[in-house]
Amino acid sequence: MLRATVLAFSILSASFATAETRVPQSQAEISLGFAPVVKQAAPAVVNIYAKIIRQGRNNSLFSDPFFQDFFGGGFGAPQPRVQNSLGSGVILSGDGYVVSNFHVVGSATEIRVVTTDRREFSATVVLGHEESDIAILRLEEASDLPHLNLRDSDQVEVGELALAIGNPFGVGQTVSSGIISGLARTGTATGNARGYFIQTDAAINPGNSGGALIDVNGDLIGINTSILTRSGGSNGIGFAIPANLVAEFLRQAQEGNNSFISPWAGITGQHMSADIAESLGLAIPLGVVISNLHELSPLAEAGLRVGDVVTHVDGDEVNSPAEMKFRMSVAGVGGTSILTRLRGDESAEVEVALIQAPETPDAEKTTTTEDTVLPELTIARVNPAVASDLGLRISQTGVVVVDPGPYGARAGLRAGDILGEINGDRIERPRDAVRALTDPGRRVQMTLERDGRSLSLRFRL
Structure with missing residues (x-):
């Protein structure tokens, strides 16, 4: 039993001044277990209590204006409900920067952070990113807090x-x-x-x-x-x-960013399977195959093309599009990365600029007004920046719904929908949609693309 215990803790050093690994030297050291490291780290881990207001489900019967007039304006209307989210966070700096998950605090209207010594702080999300599930909080009136060092x-x-x-x-x-x-x-x-x-x-x-x-x-x-x-x-x-x-x-x-900025590759990548590796004449399935490349992509500018295989980013192996994106995100916007590119039997290192997704062409973002049949609908012309924000294909074009607004959501629209036609009018620019939604008659028919599928929406005014 003693031998098993010694082996279990052989990696744990009695001194945290160095990263040296050695076997515990006494029964006292074995008895400590992880206590010293927990005592050191635990004060930097906090409890988070977040209040989130969710809209209640709408009752379609009482959302009808007739019944609202008959029973009174508030009867049957969806009531907001308060949802409490419980999670944890880690203090990253003495002046109160805390990291947590976006799914814990991203939609919160009120955030309370409690430390191990029972101090309480109000907090706000200063930077959040749903796709990465990371949120950075800033504690109010905080100083000299215990915090953890970030390991490579x-x-x-x-x-x-x-x-x-x-x-x-x-x-x-x-x-x-x-x-x-x-x-x-x-x-x-x-x-x-x-x-x-x-x-x-x-x-x-x-x-x-x-x-x-x-x-x-x-x-x-x-x-x-x-x-x-x-x-x-x-x-x-x-x-x-x-x-x-x-x-x-x-x-x-x-640095004051309120939204996370990650480098834009402008490619569609594919995981290297054994079948693809065999078709490319590779002995080992390794890397990310470029299956589509935007004309403005910095990888295209550096000479990469469809069919090339990216095997490393800055010397680190990549085997999936998510891993390649991670490596570029860690490098950050503004510098360059060295990509190892495989083309046939030829391997080469290519320097690629790390840029933000370009706003070309202009998004022409527009929000409809009260004189249209769908007020508060926000739409935009698709460009790389818009496509990146909404998770669209890099080759996507057209006019996209950025925010359906309350009326658009009721009609069935969602963020990311690509507008095709409205009452037979082809929608190629945001102004086309605004014109089509202004005094269209009693019936509205819309065709759109959602997640690669064609849909049709019809409603009466």
Whole structure:
């Protein structure tokens, strides 16, 4: 039993001044377990209580103007409901920058943060990104707070010991231990999040979201974000957002950005399967195959073309579009990255500019007024920036719904819908839609594209 205990903690150093690994030298050191590292790191992990107001479901019968007039304006109207979100966060700086998950605080109207010594702070989201599931908070009137150092997550290895710290099920701060089970996990999501994760078997449960995944030196490896489960509890498969991406979010928040800016590749990439590798004459399936390339793409400017395989970004191997996007996001906008490109038997390193998605052509963003049949509908001409914001194909053109507004949502429109025709008029620019929605008669018929499918909407005024 003693031998098993010694092996279990052989990676844990009694001194946190260095990262040296050695076997504990005494029974006293063995008895400590993870206590020293938890004592050091736990004060920087906070509990988050967020209040979210959700609109109630609409009763279609009482939304009819006839019944509203008959029973009174408020009768049957959907009532907003308050939803309380519970999660965790990690303090990243002494002046009150905290990281959590977007799904915990992204829609919150009120956020309260409680530290381990029971101090309470009001907080606001200063930078959030739903796709990455990261939100950076700023605590009000905070100073000299304990905070965690961010470790270079590219140096993390499978098999390392790891600790997850958070507030599962609201029971209070809890610590669970495990190992790093896998790296570069993709295709895992919480809500709308899509990304690149570190996998751990340290127990993560509801309420742990936004909490810390740390190493045995107390440095932050990642932010716990999701689990794979059938029961709702931990099955030993948890995922954390790597610390390197968190560092880029923190940098942008401290520079005053209120939205996350990531480099635009302007490509559609495809995971390299064994079949594709064989068709390209590759011995090992490695890299990302470029299947589509926007004419304004910085990769096209650097000489890459459809059919090329990107195997590395800045020396780091990439094996999926999500991993390639992660590597470029960590590098940040404004500099360059070195991509290793494979074309047939030829391999070359190519320098690529890291740019924002261009606003070319002009989006011509327009919001309809009260003299149209769908007031408060926001539409725009698709360009790379608009396509990137709404998750559209890089080759998409036309006019897109940016925000349907209350009337558009009631008619069945959603953000991301591409307008085709309105009452037979082809919609090629936002002004075409505004004209078609002005005094169109008693009936409105719209054709649109949604997620690659053609749809038709009809309604009477």
